[in-house]
Amino acid sequence: MFDRGSAADYDAWGDVTGPQYHDAGWNWDGLLPYFKKSTTFTTPSASDAENYDYTYDVEAAYGGNGSVQASYPPFQWPGEKVMRNAWKDLGVPSPKDGAAGDATGVFWLPSSQDPKTQTRSYSRTAHYDGVAHRRNYHLLVGHKVTDLLLGEPSGEEAQHEAQGVRIQPVDGKNISSVAVHSVREVILAAGTIHTPGILQRSGIGPKDVLTAANISMKVELPGVGQNFQDHAMTNLFYNMTTDLPGPTQMFMNQTLIKEARRQYEQERKGPLTLSGGNSGAFLPLSTLTNETTSILSNLSAQLPSTYLPSSAHPAVLEGYAHQLESLVDLFSSKQAAVFEYPIGVGAMIAFLKPLSRGTVNINPQNPTAEPHVNYRTFTNPLDVALTVHGVKIFRRLYATPSAKTLGPVELSPGQAVKTNEDWVRWLKTSISPSFYHPVGTAALGPKSRGGVLGPDLKVHGVQKLRVVDASIMPLIPGTHTSSTVYAVAEKAADLIVQDG
Ligand SMILES: Cc1cc2nc3c(=O)[nH]c(=O)nc-3n(C[C@H](O)[C@H](O)[C@H](O)COP(=O)(O)OP(=O)(O)OC[C@H]3O[C@@H](n4cnc5c(N)ncnc54)[C@H](O)[C@@H]3O)c2cc1C
Structure with missing residues (x-):
């Protein structure tokens, strides 16, 4: 559906996060153009x-x-x-x-369904197959991101900078990790269940969670993994x-x-x-x-x-x-x-x-x-x-x-x-806990309200790091969630382009 x-x-969303977010278009009027842009309706x-x-x-x-x-x-x-x-x-x-x-x-x-072939239309057919041939686009399967490469605090606000990710094969046999460095920024899109883990393993999250896991804290962000x-x-x-x-x-x-x-x-x-x-x-x-x-x-x-x-x-x-x-x-x-x-x-x-x-x-x-x-x-x-x-x-x-x-x-x-x-x-x-619509674990919102992301989807207190997936939703909408994720992603694309 x-x-x-x-x-x-x-x-x-604009109400619970505050005027800065509302004014940045995190509301119906701001998102409707992206709902429309993301989809061809036949x-x-x-x-x-x-x-x-x-x-x-x-x-x-x-x-x-x-x-x-x-x-x-x-x-x-x-x-x-x-x-x-x-x-x-x-x-x-x-x-x-x-x-x-x-x-x-x-x-x-x-349905998210191609009317010509009567087959499912989804992120692979819609966003990957058409550009898979690009020489600057690499999809690495069989691996997972364990954590972020964070530079030492710098700049006026002494913020850490995301400089890449560490990855590991998922077969469980080989646990050695490889560092992949970013040129411009890192965009996390591992979904509501896995995005918070990547942040927490990188030392970005609630103090008690990081302390219990013996992870040294880089940025205290109490909302990471909460609000689920x-x-x-x-x-x-x-x-x-x-x-x-x-x-x-x-x-x-x-x-x-x-x-x-x-x-x-x-x-x-x-x-x-x-x-x-x-x-x-x-x-x-x-x-x-x-x-x-x-x-x-x-x-x-x-x-x-x-x-x-x-x-x-x-x-x-x-x-x-x-x-x-x-x-x-x-x-x-x-x-x-x-x-x-x-x-x-x-x-x-x-x-x-x-x-x-x-x-x-x-x-x-x-x-x-x-x-x-x-x-x-x-x-x-x-x-x-x-x-x-x-x-x-x-x-x-x-x-x-x-x-x-x-x-x-x-x-x-x-x-x-x-x-x-x-x-x-x-x-x-x-009762079953899930209709498969998990959201909210790296939510938009000011830090003072337990938010993890600014209106530009950047993680508070870290430079060059954004989240773009269902975890950004501060409140679960009354709908199946995929079209909202596509709309958020279209808005994110504009935000990234605007940053140059
Ligand atoms: C069974 C089921 C049925 C659904 N039916 C519908 C429906 O009918 N209509 C609807 O609107 N929505 C539906 N949904 C919900 C919809 O699929 C989600 O809202 C949407 O996929 C969320 O997008 P996302 O990008 O946040 O996360 P995902 O689509 O989960 O994408 C996250 C990606 O990150 C990858 N990943 C995770 N961890 C790591 C890591 N450490 N390193 C690297 N990659 C990682 C995952 O493999 C995955 O490819 C359904 C969901 C499920 C599970």
Whole structure:
């Protein structure tokens, strides 16, 4: 799924980081041109649009000619329309396009898929294959960066300068490292799980983490590896007693799967052009409960220190206090989704605005090993209470006239789960910490708010070092994260060029 959050989600980035970041374009208006620039959106054929009710708003949401392809596949299962109508039965609006700043309601989301080949469009096809031949571009596989080469402090502010990286083969057999020197600057893009480890192993991070791992501190940056966020998710299970063609029937039937393969291979059509689904309901809190006022007063009363790790530095607490303020606004907004219910993948729910914060720190016993990833899902009890509101809507959804045509029978959690307490117990055992959208561990923001990066994506206190990946997001947006990473990367490219 290749979608975007609401304008409010990105405006919150400017709010939690402060005016300097807002003014540098870390908000919806500043990022929309980069969302557009990164992507080429191809409209579906008129017959596909009519068959499946595909709607989109090219003028408001697209118009760029970037190398990542976005499109709608020439196939949807009939159950998709039934479930979209079920959400409409509940009064959920269906905007033309969720990518133009209001990602709430039930709407279509394109795939990052090449409409000509009906294959995935991703960073390799979009950004590597076309330039791989360049003589000044070397992709070294089978190796990982262990840490940075940092020069001794110099200049007026006595800052360290990034001068390259140390790399090591990943096969585990050969642990000797090689130094690779940079000419202009170092750009870290190892992702939310591995970027903080590279910084921490280089002596850039929270004092307690570095001390525990016996790493000498070069730059104290309390936010590195903190502020870790993801969309927790879970599934209910329903048996649909009415027969409707769907992926399960296809994969269980040799004739159907053979025909689907033939269609895909010969015509680039049919069910194998569809990867999961292309629609979903994205709901603000007000759609799910009439207890918004008490939830918000509960949230406003929370102290930043209560549910963060006890080791959280005062600067991290300060940053989180700003996040809580923004989250009050986001939970109050009718244009900011709090839960996602993807259509086409069963009864799945993802929690888009978690209050709990995790950590990704190096292993103190073995700093070069894989990091310690602590999601800390549901450590803030309000997250559990909110998710109870989110999950209960499935019972209303499957009781709508549209959904009833599928003959749904709830298998899990089952009718024994009735009260809020029952739901809490069930959620605590069924929640999965990740919808594969980790963000936030080297976040934009001033050092005084636990931030790691300046508005130019440069690491505080280090010269010639930037981070460009999902770790830079200070608050997780209410969307699948890849298109936001591409938009951030396009903005980063401009920042790098501006620096000369
Ligand atoms: C299973 C799955 C499904 C997903 N589905 C969707 C979806 O449908 N829609 C969507 O929008 N998003 C989806 N996402 C999320 C999306 O993939 C991420 O948001 C995005 O890839 C993050 O980009 P990134 O550049 O931050 O990190 P990554 O894409 O993880 O890139 C980091 C790169 O750094 C490399 N690396 C790590 N450590 C080192 C090191 N020490 N040295 C050198 N290199 C290193 C890694 O190998 C990797 O290539 C999905 C993610 C997963 C895992």
